[in-house]
Amino acid sequence: ELKVEQNPLFLSMQEGKNYTIYCNYSTTSDRLYWYRQDPGKSLESLFVLLSNGAVKQEGRLMASLDTKARLSTLHITAAVHDLSATYFCAASSGGNEKLTFGTGTRLTIIP
């Protein structure tokens, strides 16, 4: 059974700082997703990572995937208040479309 864990669960950081959210998964995964969720809203797709060593960047967010370590990271550079949200990683495996979500990381950026 695929399990996905995120660390940390809560993160409060100052504007301008850098930080990384970690996502570990328990078994071989076909692909790894990162989503953003604002309060009361649904999910916004950020990144899809398909292969070992994959790195994708959009603005101040950068995601990477290490399939050997079963680890994905979401790096935040020079955080701004607009990035405050809950971030989820999710993984699928075995050619299955089903997603298993991590616990989520609630990120708060303070001035």
Added chain:
Amino acid sequence: GAVVSQHPSWVICKSGTSVKIECRSLDFQATTMFWYRQFPKQSLMLMATSNEGSKATYEQGVEKDKFLINHASLTLSTLTVTSAHPEDSSFYICSATGLAGTDTQYFGPGTRLTVL
């Protein structure tokens, strides 16, 4: 492209009543739709997977007789919460796949159900 809508956005109902939530893919044919439930400050939990024209596959622990799923067409799936109780209050999110060339899930905006 790849827009998924849900209706209603929120619903408040009395305990014991049934509530139907619709999930539509607006600009593509969704071969598979997924239903998730999210309790406050928690992650998304997959409830069931539905393919057009066939019975839904429910995750372990989800009562199929309580959460009725119908995927009658390639653009519409419905989730009916039967005899709803306060513990069914949650945020229900659907997603759909089937956009040509990708198996990415596209998420609907969610439906917030409150059962009094």
